[in-house]
Amino acid sequence: MAKPKANAPKFPTVTMVDSRTLTRADGTTSLRLDTKEFGSIDLKAIEILRRELATAEAFLRQPTGKA
Secondary structure (H helix, E strand, O other): OOOOOOOOOOOOOOOEEEEEEEEOOOOOEEEEEEEOOOOOOOHHHHHHHHHHHHHHHHHHHOOOOOO
16 A cells, blocks of 8 residues: 655544434434544534535536446
8 A cells, every 4th residue: 555645634534334313202313423433523523524425425426428
């Protein structure tokens, strides 16, 4: 595997192992994200995750040019 360049930006990595949507009796919902890391994921990290997933989804939905 290639080594990252010395000046390459370093991004935090979170390894997702599971996720599920939970609904409480009062009707509120939440998303449970299980990771291999310790600690919590804050709202800023969730916003970054949403943005990156939206970008990835838009890329995957682009037409491939095949007829």
